Amino acid sequence: MNITERYARETARDYALRILKRNIASLELVPGSMLSENELSAALGLSRTPVREALIELNKIRIVEILPQRGSRIALIDCNMVEESRFLRMVLETAIMELACEMAPTLDFSVAEANLKLQQFYIENQLPEKLMELDNDFHREFYRLTNRMQTYHLQESMALHFDRVRSLSLTTVKEIRIVSDHEAILRAVRAGDQAEAAMLVVKHLNRYKIDEKAIREQYAAYFTPERC
Amino acid sequence: MNITERYARETARDYALRILKRNIASLELVPGSMLSENELSAALGLSRTPVREALIELNKIRIVEILPQRGSRIALIDCNMVEESRFLRMVLETAIMELACEMAPTLDFSVAEANLKLQQFYIENQLPEKLMELDNDFHREFYRLTNRMQTYHLQESMALHFDRVRSLSLTTVKEIRIVSDHEAILRAVRAGDQAEAAMLVVKHLNRYKIDEKAIREQYAAYFTPERC
DNA sequence: ATTGACGCACTTGTATATCAATGGTACAAT
DNA sequence: ATTGTACCATTGATATACAAGTGCGTCAAT
Numbered sequence: 001m002n003i004t005e006r007y008a009r010e011t012a013r014d015y016a017l018r019i020l021k022r023n024i025a026s027l028e029l030v031p032g033s034m035l036s037e038n039e040l041s042a043a044l045g046l047s048r049t050p051v052r053e054a055l056i057e058l059n060k061i062r063i064v065e066i067l068p069q070r071g072s073r074i075a076l077i078d079c080n081m082v083e084e085s086r087f088l089r090m091v092l093e094t095a096i097m098e099l100a101c102e103m104a105p106t107l108d109f110s111v112a113e114a115n116l117k118l119q120q121f122y123i124e125n126q127l128p129e130k131l132m133e134l135d136n137d138f139h140r141e142f143y144r145l146t147n148r149m150q151t152y153h154l155q156e157s158m159a160l161h162f163d164r165v166r167s168l169s170l171t172t173v174k175e176i177r178i179v180s181d182h183e184a185i186l187r188a189v190r191a192g193d194q195a196e197a198a199m200l201v202v203k204h205l206n207r208y209k210i211d212e213k214a215i216r217e218q219y220a221a222y223f224t225p226e227r228c
Numbered sequence: 229m230n231i232t233e234r235y236a237r238e239t240a241r242d243y244a245l246r247i248l249k250r251n252i253a254s255l256e257l258v259p260g261s262m263l264s265e266n267e268l269s270a271a272l273g274l275s276r277t278p279v280r281e282a283l284i285e286l287n288k289i290r291i292v293e294i295l296p297q298r299g300s301r302i303a304l305i306d307c308n309m310v311e312e313s314r315f316l317r318m319v320l321e322t323a324i325m326e327l328a329c330e331m332a333p334t335l336d337f338s339v340a341e342a343n344l345k346l347q348q349f350y351i352e353n354q355l356p357e358k359l360m361e362l363d364n365d366f367h368r369e370f371y372r373l374t375n376r377m378q379t380y381h382l383q384e385s386m387a388l389h390f391d392r393v394r395s396l397s398l399t400t401v402k403e404i405r406i407v408s409d410h411e412a413i414l415r416a417v418r419a420g421d422q423a424e425a426a427m428l429v430v431k432h433l434n435r436y437k438i439d440e441k442a443i444r445e446q447y448a449a450y451f452t453p454e455r456c
Numbered sequence: 457a458t459t460g461a462c463g464c465a466c467t468t469g470t471a472t473a474t475c476a477a478t479g480g481t482a483c484a485a486t
Numbered sequence: 487a488t489t490g491t492a493c494c495a496t497t498g499a500t501a502t503a504c505a506a507g508t509g510c511g512t513c514a515a516t
Contacts, residue, residue: 012499013284036467047500049277052468053284056241060285062378068468069507084378087323095319150290150312154382240470264496275471280497296497297478 001043002028012050019044020054024063024074025163031222035064035072061157079212079228082165085158090205092155093139097189097197099146104192112141112186119179128175138182142189162208168219169210177207229271230256240278247272248282252291252302253391259450263292263300289385307440307456310393313386318433320383321367325417325425327374332420340369340414347407356403366410370417390436396447397438405435 001023006015020040023029041051055072058064062081066072075081100107115138122130143152181204188197216223229251234243248268251257269279283300286292290309294300328335343366350358371380409432416425444451 038467048468049499049501053281056281056285057288066468067508069466070509071467080375081378084376087327087376088379088382091319091323095315099315147308148312148315150309150386151316154316154386158378158382266496269471276497277470277472294497295479297476297495298480299496 002026003044012046013053016040016044016046016051016054017057020058020064021160024058025160025167027164027167027222029074031074031076031164033074035074037072061160063160076224077164077222078161078224078226079216080226081158081161082212083228085155085161086205088155088158089162090202092151093142093205094198094201096142096146096148096151097185097201098194099148100142100189101192101194101197103146104189107145109145109186109190112138112145115141116179116182116186119182123175123179131175131178135178135182165210165212165215166208168215168222171211173207178204181207230254231272240274241281244268244272244274244279244282245285248286248292249388252286253388253395255392255395255450257302259302259304259392261302263302265300289388291388304452305392305450306389306452306454307444308454309386309389310440311456313383313389314433316383316386317390318430320379321370321433322426322429324370324374324376324379325413325429326422327376328370328417329420329422329425331374332417335373337373337414337418340366340373343369344407344410344414347410351403351407359403359406363406363410393438393440393443394436396443396450399439401435406432409435 001019003019006012010018020029029035035055037048037052037055040055041048044051055064055066059066059072062078063075064072065075115134119131119134119138122128122134140152143149181200185197185200185204188200212228229247231247234240238246248257257263263283265276265280265283268283269276272279283292283294287294287300290306291303292300293303343362347359347362347366350356350362368380371377409428413425413428413432416428440456
């Protein structure tokens with residue numbers, strides 16, 4: 001496990017959650033591997049209670065299986081859950097953008113604008129590492145503008161399933177296209193063009209399509225036996 | 229609090245969650261009222277641990293506020309959350325039905341059919357009490373058929389916000405319309421008619437529209453001061 | 457070699473006690 | 487009226503213990 005420092009004033013539970021999520025997304029915690037509350041609390045330097053609470057949360061999004069009286073395990077990658085997280089993001093983000101179109105006249109897009117400027121800066125200066133965070137921020141900003149943060153959090157929790165597959169993927173997203181996608185989306189939303197915005201969102205999210213078949217074959221042990 | 233027996237083999241945490249949710253939805257637990265882990269564990273005959281775990285879950289869907297070192301409280305009814313839960317259901321259920329339309333040729337609708345038959349039976353025999361459960365079952369069946377149960381659970385958790393307002397509402401839904409809506413939806417999905425199914429879902433869910441303004445005025449103390 | 461019984465080790469679920477940190481309250485002092 | 491102080495209740499977290507259930511190894515019987 002890749003363990004880093006606990007933030008100031010971060011609760012033990014949030015700390016455990018943060019570290020666990022990161023290690024699950026990066027596959028440092030191998031799908032199918034067993035955990036135990038005791039083992040984890042020792043590794044994290046916490047007691048069982050906050051670790052247990054974190055595991056319960058991860059169990060709720062079905063990324064951790066809790067087998068009573070036996071142990072816990074990192075769930076195998078379930079294509080159905082990956083598909084469902086993709087579905088959720090597609091459906092929700094389309095609806096969010098359509099909503100943003102309706103509200104456009106009353107919205108302040110300056111945060112999104114500033115974010116875009118930064119994206120362009122990092123592209124020009126060849127610093128693609130920062131882009132993923134900016135990408136997330138950009139999308140989240142529309143949930144915030146439309147007052148749908150709870151929806152964002154629901155979607156975000158499911159995204160872990162997709163992140164694991166992305167970690168296995170060799171296909172990287174073309175940064176320049178991403179940024180121009182974002183520009184186009186913001187333009188459409190500003191113009192209140194729902195159909196255009198929805199179309200762009202779908203096109204944008206489809207860039208993250210991954211060659212799941214090849215990955216599945218190469219890393220068969222990480223996946224649930226059921227076919228998709 | 230309205231407390232009932234614990235089911236056989238129900239974990240203490242699930243029991244606490246079930247009782248709390250029911251009492252929150254029915255407003256038996258008054259919006260804005262304070263709770264404490266100790267008080268609740270005494271009332272439920274459990275220890276702090278499972279009660280605390282239940283409160284953490286309710287806090288995550290923002291129906292319970294946890295104020296560290298001060299206590300917990302039943303959140304006031306927040307119009308934004310109510311609106312967001314309505315938004316979520318509308319968006320997700322529309323997408324689910326469209327998906328079901330695509331998959332229609334491969335789906336087995338016999339469970340939904342049987343449910344509809346029962347709905348008709350209860351209408352004819354004037355037993356509307358059973359209808360709400362059947363209503364829920366009917367909708368859940370489409371999430372199951374399209375393999376989107378996790379999506380269902382996310383939506384379900386947010387529904388608590390809406391349920392509280394519905395408990396205050398005097399406007400009852402017309403049962404007969406509900407059943408005929410369901411029939412029409414199933415027909416459209418069978419026929420694979422996405423546009424029709426989506427339209428029917430929106431129309432159906434709009435029947436649950438509630439006179440929020442009047443309720444807000446009558447029960448102002450239950451609501452957050454912010455306007456919607 | 458196979459089977460069956462048994463017990464051991466381990467895990468989660470739960471209970472309980474305890475302490476730290478902190479916001480609220482009551483009350484005295486001014 | 488304001489301020490300061492002591493006290494209390496509450497959650498966050500730790501530690502410990504026990505119950506119950508699972509899996510595994512041992513060992514005897516066959």
